[in-house]
Amino acid sequence: MVTVATLAAVLAGCGGSDAGEGAGGDGAAPRVVATTTYAADFARAVGGDGVQVTQILRPGVDPHDYEPSPADLEALAEADLLIENGVGLESWLDDAISASGFHGTEIVMADRVTIRHREDGGAEHDESDEHGDEDGDPHIWHDPRNAKVMATNIQTGLATVDPESAAEYQANLESYSAELDELDRYTEQQINSIPSDRRKLVTNHDSFGYYVERYGLEFVGSIIPSFDTAAELSGRAIDDIVEKIRSSGTVAVFSESSLPPRTAQTIGSEAGVRVVAGEDALYADTLGPAGSAGATYLTAERHNTDTIVGALR
Numbered sequence: 001m002v003t004v005a006t007l008a009a010v011l012a013g014c015g016g017s018d019a020g021e022g023a024g025g026d027g028a029a030p031r032v033v034a035t036t037t038y039a040a041d042f043a044r045a046v047g048g049d050g051v052q053v054t055q056i057l058r059p060g061v062d063p064h065d066y067e068p069s070p071a072d073l074e075a076l077a078e079a080d081l082l083i084e085n086g087v088g089l090e091s092w093l094d095d096a097i098s099a100s101g102f103h104g105t106e107i108v109m110a111d112r113v114t115i116r117h118r119e120d121g122g123a124e125h126d127e128s129d130e131h132g133d134e135d136g137d138p139h140i141w142h143d144p145r146n147a148k149v150m151a152t153n154i155q156t157g158l159a160t161v162d163p164e165s166a167a168e169y170q171a172n173l174e175s176y177s178a179e180l181d182e183l184d185r186y187t188e189q190q191i192n193s194i195p196s197d198r199r200k201l202v203t204n205h206d207s208f209g210y211y212v213e214r215y216g217l218e219f220v221g222s223i224i225p226s227f228d229t230a231a232e233l234s235g236r237a238i239d240d241i242v243e244k245i246r247s248s249g250t251v252a253v254f255s256e257s258s259l260p261p262r263t264a265q266t267i268g269s270e271a272g273v274r275v276v277a278g279e280d281a282l283y284a285d286t287l288g289p290a291g292s293a294g295a296t297y298l299t300a301e302r303h304n305t306d307t308i309v310g311a312l313r
Contacts, residue, residue, distance in 0.1 A: 030162045033079040035090050036063050037287035038141050039109060039154075041297045043083055045176045046154045050165050054079070059289040062258050063089055068096040076100035080161045083154055086110035089138035107157035109150035113140045116209050139284070142211040142304075144184040147297065148177050183298055184214075187305045191215040194313045200248055201308070202241065204256040204264060207284040211304075220248050223263055238267060245271035252276055252311040256284040257294065280307050 029052045034040035040055035047053065054075040057063050063085075076082065077100045084090055086108035097106075115136035140146045155173040159166035191199065199217045201208060205224035212219045221244045224237075245253065245267070253268040254276045255261040261277035268275035276282075279293075282304045288294030293303040 030080045030158065031078055032081045032083060032158075033075050034083045035093060036085055038150075038297055039083045039085060041287060042109070042147070042151050042154050042176075043158075045297075046151050046169055046172050047158055048168065048172050050162070050168060051158065057286065059287055059292075059294075060258050061286060063285055064091070066090075066092050068092060068099075072096060073100040076102040080104045081157050082106045083157065084108055085138055085140070087115055087136050087138035087140065105157055105161050107153050109153050110138070110140055111149075111153055113146045113149050115140070116213070137206070137209050139207045140210060141297065142208055142284075142301070143214045144180045144187070144301070145214070146210060148180050151176055151180070179298060183301055187301065188215055190305050190309045191217065194309055197249070198251060198312045200250040200312070202245060202250055202253045203282065203284065204254075204259045205284075207256065208282075218248075220244050220250050223253075223267055238263075242267055242271045245273055254308065254311070255281045257281040257288060258284065258286045274311060276307060276311050282307060 029050055030047070032043050032047065032051050032053045033056065034043045034053055035056050037055065037057055037059055040053050043051065043053045056068070056072050056075070057066060073096060076096060079102060081104055082097070082102060084093055084106070087110045117136050141150065151173055155169045158169045162169075200220050201212060201217050202220050203222050206219075206222045209219065211217070221241045223241055244250070250271075250273060252274045253264050253271070255264040255278075261275070261281065264277060265275050283294035283300035287297065287300050294300035
Protein backbone atom coordinates (compact mmCIF):
# COMPACT_ATOMS: atom_id res chain seq x y z
CA MET A 1 0.00 0.00 0.00
CA VAL A 2 1.27 3.44 -0.93
CA THR A 3 1.53 5.61 2.18
CA VAL A 4 1.04 9.34 2.56
CA ALA A 5 4.73 9.65 3.46
CA THR A 6 5.67 8.02 0.14
CA LEU A 7 3.34 10.35 -1.73
CA ALA A 8 4.90 13.32 0.03
CA ALA A 9 8.30 12.28 -1.28
CA VAL A 10 6.85 11.98 -4.79
CA LEU A 11 5.32 15.45 -4.51
CA ALA A 12 8.58 16.94 -3.26
CA GLY A 13 10.38 15.40 -6.23
CA CYS A 14 7.89 16.99 -8.57
CA GLY A 15 8.51 20.43 -7.11
CA GLY A 16 4.93 21.17 -5.99
CA SER A 17 3.71 24.74 -6.31
CA ASP A 18 3.64 27.12 -3.38
CA ALA A 19 0.19 27.40 -1.80
CA GLY A 20 -1.54 30.40 -0.39
CA GLU A 21 0.04 33.00 -2.69
CA GLY A 22 -3.31 34.79 -2.71
CA ALA A 23 -6.44 33.90 -4.60
CA GLY A 24 -7.29 36.20 -7.40
CA GLY A 25 -4.04 38.13 -7.06
CA ASP A 26 -3.53 37.83 -10.83
CA GLY A 27 -7.22 37.65 -11.66
CA ALA A 28 -7.32 33.88 -11.32
CA ALA A 29 -10.20 32.13 -9.60
CA PRO A 30 -9.65 30.89 -6.05
CA ARG A 31 -8.23 27.35 -5.98
CA VAL A 32 -10.51 25.27 -3.78
CA VAL A 33 -9.96 21.68 -2.66
CA ALA A 34 -13.02 19.90 -1.28
CA THR A 35 -12.59 16.55 0.41
CA THR A 36 -15.98 14.88 -0.13
CA THR A 37 -18.58 14.86 -2.87
CA TYR A 38 -20.89 16.86 -0.60
CA ALA A 39 -18.22 19.46 0.18
CA ALA A 40 -17.49 19.89 -3.52
CA ASP A 41 -21.18 20.21 -4.41
CA PHE A 42 -21.75 22.87 -1.74
CA ALA A 43 -18.61 24.71 -2.86
CA ARG A 44 -19.81 24.83 -6.45
CA ALA A 45 -23.26 26.02 -5.36
CA VAL A 46 -21.88 28.85 -3.23
CA GLY A 47 -18.85 29.67 -5.37
CA GLY A 48 -20.57 29.53 -8.73
CA ASP A 49 -18.46 29.97 -11.84
CA GLY A 50 -15.99 32.09 -9.89
CA VAL A 51 -14.15 29.21 -8.23
CA GLN A 52 -12.05 26.26 -9.33
CA VAL A 53 -13.06 23.24 -7.26
CA THR A 54 -10.86 20.15 -7.05
CA GLN A 55 -12.76 17.23 -5.52
CA ILE A 56 -10.66 14.60 -3.73
CA LEU A 57 -13.24 11.83 -3.28
CA ARG A 58 -14.97 10.60 -6.41
CA PRO A 59 -18.65 9.58 -6.52
CA GLY A 60 -19.25 6.17 -4.97
CA VAL A 61 -16.00 6.20 -2.94
CA ASP A 62 -16.37 5.61 0.80
CA PRO A 63 -14.85 8.61 2.66
CA HIS A 64 -14.22 6.65 5.87
CA ASP A 65 -11.27 4.68 4.48
CA TYR A 66 -9.35 6.49 1.74
CA GLU A 67 -5.71 6.72 0.68
CA PRO A 68 -4.77 10.08 -0.93
CA SER A 69 -3.07 10.04 -4.33
CA PRO A 70 -0.13 12.14 -5.56
CA ALA A 71 -2.65 14.29 -7.45
CA ASP A 72 -4.54 14.90 -4.20
CA LEU A 73 -1.40 16.10 -2.45
CA GLU A 74 -0.44 18.33 -5.34
CA ALA A 75 -3.92 19.90 -5.34
CA LEU A 76 -3.63 20.52 -1.60
CA ALA A 77 -0.20 22.11 -2.06
CA GLU A 78 -1.65 24.61 -4.55
CA ALA A 79 -4.97 25.29 -2.81
CA ASP A 80 -6.06 28.66 -1.50
CA LEU A 81 -8.98 27.10 0.39
CA LEU A 82 -9.50 23.61 1.81
CA ILE A 83 -13.07 22.53 2.63
CA GLU A 84 -13.56 19.46 4.81
CA ASN A 85 -16.48 17.86 6.60
CA GLY A 86 -14.88 17.33 10.00
CA VAL A 87 -16.24 15.17 12.86
CA GLY A 88 -13.58 12.57 12.07
CA LEU A 89 -14.99 11.66 8.65
CA GLU A 90 -11.68 12.29 6.84
CA SER A 91 -9.33 10.42 9.20
CA TRP A 92 -6.69 10.47 6.48
CA LEU A 93 -6.70 14.24 5.96
CA ASP A 94 -4.29 15.48 8.65
CA ASP A 95 -1.47 13.34 7.26
CA ALA A 96 -2.27 14.51 3.73
CA ILE A 97 -2.21 18.17 4.79
CA SER A 98 1.14 17.70 6.51
CA ALA A 99 2.64 15.78 3.58
CA SER A 100 1.44 18.27 0.98
CA GLY A 101 2.69 21.41 2.71
CA PHE A 102 -0.72 23.05 2.43
CA HIS A 103 -0.82 26.45 4.17
CA GLY A 104 -3.95 28.05 2.78
CA THR A 105 -7.24 28.70 4.56
CA GLU A 106 -9.01 25.68 6.06
CA ILE A 107 -12.79 25.52 6.53
CA VAL A 108 -14.52 22.76 8.53
CA MET A 109 -18.15 22.51 7.46
CA ALA A 110 -19.18 20.98 10.80
CA ASP A 111 -18.34 24.14 12.72
CA ARG A 112 -21.45 25.34 14.62
CA VAL A 113 -23.40 22.19 13.72
CA THR A 114 -24.89 20.27 16.66
CA ILE A 115 -23.27 16.82 16.62
CA ARG A 116 -24.95 13.52 17.50
CA HIS A 117 -23.19 11.02 19.77
CA ARG A 118 -23.76 7.36 20.49
CA GLU A 119 -23.55 6.32 24.13
CA ASP A 120 -25.01 3.05 25.41
CA GLY A 121 -27.14 2.80 22.29
CA GLY A 122 -28.62 6.28 22.65
CA ALA A 123 -27.90 9.66 21.14
CA GLU A 124 -26.60 12.77 22.83
CA HIS A 125 -25.71 16.11 21.32
CA ASP A 126 -22.88 18.58 21.49
CA GLU A 127 -22.01 21.66 19.47
CA SER A 128 -19.02 21.49 17.14
CA ASP A 129 -16.84 24.52 17.79
CA GLU A 130 -13.73 24.14 15.68
CA HIS A 131 -12.87 20.86 14.00
CA GLY A 132 -15.80 18.84 15.27
CA ASP A 133 -15.82 15.87 17.63
CA GLU A 134 -14.20 12.81 16.16
CA ASP A 135 -16.36 10.61 18.39
CA GLY A 136 -19.59 11.96 16.93
CA ASP A 137 -21.77 11.23 13.92
CA PRO A 138 -20.14 12.84 10.85
CA HIS A 139 -23.16 12.47 8.53
CA ILE A 140 -24.33 15.98 9.29
CA TRP A 141 -25.58 16.81 5.77
CA HIS A 142 -28.68 14.59 6.06
CA ASP A 143 -30.51 17.46 7.77
CA PRO A 144 -30.93 20.38 5.32
CA ARG A 145 -30.75 22.81 8.24
CA ASN A 146 -27.21 21.56 8.85
CA ALA A 147 -26.50 21.90 5.14
CA LYS A 148 -27.36 25.61 5.44
CA VAL A 149 -24.75 25.97 8.19
CA MET A 150 -22.22 24.06 6.09
CA ALA A 151 -22.85 26.28 3.07
CA THR A 152 -22.54 29.39 5.25
CA ASN A 153 -19.15 28.21 6.50
CA ILE A 154 -18.05 27.76 2.90
CA GLN A 155 -19.20 31.28 2.02
CA THR A 156 -17.11 32.59 4.91
CA GLY A 157 -14.06 30.73 3.62
CA LEU A 158 -14.52 31.92 0.04
CA ALA A 159 -14.97 35.53 1.18
CA THR A 160 -11.77 35.22 3.22
CA VAL A 161 -9.60 34.13 0.29
CA ASP A 162 -11.42 36.23 -2.31
CA PRO A 163 -12.92 39.31 -0.58
CA GLU A 164 -13.51 41.11 -3.88
CA SER A 165 -16.19 38.52 -4.74
CA ALA A 166 -17.75 38.33 -1.25
CA ALA A 167 -21.04 39.89 -2.38
CA GLU A 168 -21.42 37.35 -5.19
CA TYR A 169 -20.77 34.47 -2.80
CA GLN A 170 -23.33 35.88 -0.38
CA ALA A 171 -25.94 36.12 -3.12
CA ASN A 172 -25.24 32.54 -4.17
CA LEU A 173 -25.55 31.43 -0.56
CA GLU A 174 -28.92 33.12 -0.15
CA SER A 175 -30.24 31.52 -3.33
CA TYR A 176 -28.97 28.07 -2.33
CA SER A 177 -30.33 28.43 1.22
CA ALA A 178 -33.79 28.99 -0.25
CA GLU A 179 -33.44 25.73 -2.16
CA LEU A 180 -32.40 23.96 1.03
CA ASP A 181 -35.46 25.34 2.81
CA GLU A 182 -37.66 24.00 0.02
CA LEU A 183 -35.95 20.58 0.28
CA ASP A 184 -36.64 20.55 4.01
CA ARG A 185 -40.33 21.35 3.50
CA TYR A 186 -40.66 18.72 0.77
CA THR A 187 -39.00 16.01 2.87
CA GLU A 188 -41.13 16.74 5.91
CA GLN A 189 -44.31 16.63 3.85
CA GLN A 190 -43.37 13.35 2.21
CA ILE A 191 -42.31 11.59 5.42
CA ASN A 192 -45.54 12.72 7.09
CA SER A 193 -47.44 10.81 4.40
CA ILE A 194 -46.10 7.50 5.74
CA PRO A 195 -48.39 5.82 8.31
CA SER A 196 -46.84 6.45 11.73
CA ASP A 197 -46.45 2.74 12.51
CA ARG A 198 -44.40 2.20 9.34
CA ARG A 199 -41.86 5.01 9.80
CA LYS A 200 -39.04 2.61 10.70
CA LEU A 201 -35.59 2.71 9.12
CA VAL A 202 -32.86 0.08 8.76
CA THR A 203 -29.74 0.96 6.75
CA ASN A 204 -26.27 -0.44 5.99
CA HIS A 205 -24.58 1.61 8.71
CA ASP A 206 -25.63 4.33 11.14
CA SER A 207 -25.58 7.17 8.63
CA PHE A 208 -29.10 8.64 8.72
CA GLY A 209 -29.35 9.71 12.35
CA TYR A 210 -29.76 13.41 11.54
CA TYR A 211 -32.43 12.60 8.96
CA VAL A 212 -34.27 10.32 11.42
CA GLU A 213 -34.27 12.99 14.14
CA ARG A 214 -35.33 15.80 11.81
CA TYR A 215 -38.30 13.99 10.27
CA GLY A 216 -39.57 11.80 13.09
CA LEU A 217 -38.60 8.34 11.86
CA GLU A 218 -37.71 5.48 14.17
CA PHE A 219 -34.18 4.17 13.68
CA VAL A 220 -34.53 0.42 14.27
CA GLY A 221 -30.85 -0.26 13.65
CA SER A 222 -28.11 -0.71 11.06
CA ILE A 223 -26.39 -3.73 9.61
CA ILE A 224 -23.02 -2.28 10.64
CA PRO A 225 -23.76 -0.86 14.13
CA SER A 226 -21.42 2.11 13.76
CA PHE A 227 -21.01 5.54 12.17
CA ASP A 228 -17.96 4.07 10.37
CA THR A 229 -18.31 1.58 7.51
CA ALA A 230 -14.90 0.11 8.41
CA ALA A 231 -16.30 -1.29 11.67
CA GLU A 232 -16.32 -5.08 11.95
CA LEU A 233 -19.61 -6.91 11.44
CA SER A 234 -20.11 -9.86 13.81
CA GLY A 235 -22.49 -12.78 13.60
CA ARG A 236 -24.11 -11.57 16.81
CA ALA A 237 -24.74 -8.15 15.27
CA ILE A 238 -26.45 -9.80 12.31
CA ASP A 239 -28.66 -11.88 14.60
CA ASP A 240 -29.51 -8.77 16.62
CA ILE A 241 -30.59 -6.69 13.64
CA VAL A 242 -32.65 -9.56 12.19
CA GLU A 243 -34.47 -9.88 15.52
CA LYS A 244 -35.05 -6.12 15.72
CA ILE A 245 -36.52 -6.08 12.22
CA ARG A 246 -38.88 -8.92 13.03
CA SER A 247 -39.98 -7.65 16.44
CA SER A 248 -40.45 -4.02 15.34
CA GLY A 249 -42.56 -4.73 12.29
CA THR A 250 -40.05 -3.04 9.97
CA VAL A 251 -41.05 -3.60 6.34
CA ALA A 252 -37.82 -2.80 4.44
CA VAL A 253 -34.03 -2.72 4.66
CA PHE A 254 -32.21 0.03 2.73
CA SER A 255 -28.83 -0.56 1.14
CA GLU A 256 -26.45 2.33 0.40
CA SER A 257 -24.92 3.25 -2.93
CA SER A 258 -21.29 3.08 -1.77
CA LEU A 259 -21.57 -0.32 -0.04
CA PRO A 260 -22.09 -3.83 -1.46
CA PRO A 261 -25.72 -4.93 -1.02
CA ARG A 262 -24.95 -8.57 -0.27
CA THR A 263 -25.20 -8.39 3.54
CA ALA A 264 -28.35 -6.27 3.39
CA GLN A 265 -29.89 -8.82 1.03
CA THR A 266 -28.97 -11.68 3.36
CA ILE A 267 -30.44 -9.93 6.39
CA GLY A 268 -33.57 -8.93 4.51
CA SER A 269 -34.05 -12.51 3.39
CA GLU A 270 -33.62 -13.86 6.94
CA ALA A 271 -36.01 -11.25 8.35
CA GLY A 272 -38.52 -11.74 5.56
CA VAL A 273 -38.64 -8.11 4.41
CA ARG A 274 -37.99 -6.17 1.23
CA VAL A 275 -34.43 -5.01 0.47
CA VAL A 276 -34.04 -1.71 -1.39
CA ALA A 277 -30.82 -1.80 -3.42
CA GLY A 278 -29.40 -1.22 -6.89
CA GLU A 279 -30.52 2.03 -8.53
CA ASP A 280 -32.81 2.66 -5.56
CA ALA A 281 -30.00 2.42 -2.98
CA LEU A 282 -29.72 5.44 -0.69
CA TYR A 283 -26.99 8.06 -1.10
CA ALA A 284 -25.47 8.07 2.38
CA ASP A 285 -21.72 8.79 2.43
CA THR A 286 -21.27 9.90 -1.15
CA LEU A 287 -23.12 11.48 -4.03
CA GLY A 288 -23.54 9.68 -7.33
CA PRO A 289 -21.94 10.30 -10.73
CA ALA A 290 -23.11 12.94 -13.17
CA GLY A 291 -26.45 12.00 -14.71
CA SER A 292 -27.53 9.89 -11.75
CA ALA A 293 -30.30 10.64 -9.26
CA GLY A 294 -27.57 11.50 -6.74
CA ALA A 295 -25.52 13.86 -8.89
CA THR A 296 -26.09 16.77 -6.48
CA TYR A 297 -27.01 17.10 -2.82
CA LEU A 298 -30.49 18.41 -3.66
CA THR A 299 -31.31 15.57 -6.06
CA ALA A 300 -29.72 12.89 -3.83
CA GLU A 301 -31.75 13.88 -0.79
CA ARG A 302 -34.95 13.94 -2.83
CA HIS A 303 -34.07 10.49 -4.18
CA ASN A 304 -33.50 9.23 -0.63
CA THR A 305 -36.83 10.60 0.55
CA ASP A 306 -38.79 9.33 -2.45
CA THR A 307 -37.20 5.89 -2.05
CA ILE A 308 -37.89 5.70 1.68
CA VAL A 309 -41.47 6.88 1.27
CA GLY A 310 -42.12 4.52 -1.64
CA ALA A 311 -40.88 1.51 0.34
CA LEU A 312 -42.51 2.33 3.68
CA ARG A 313 -45.82 3.81 2.55
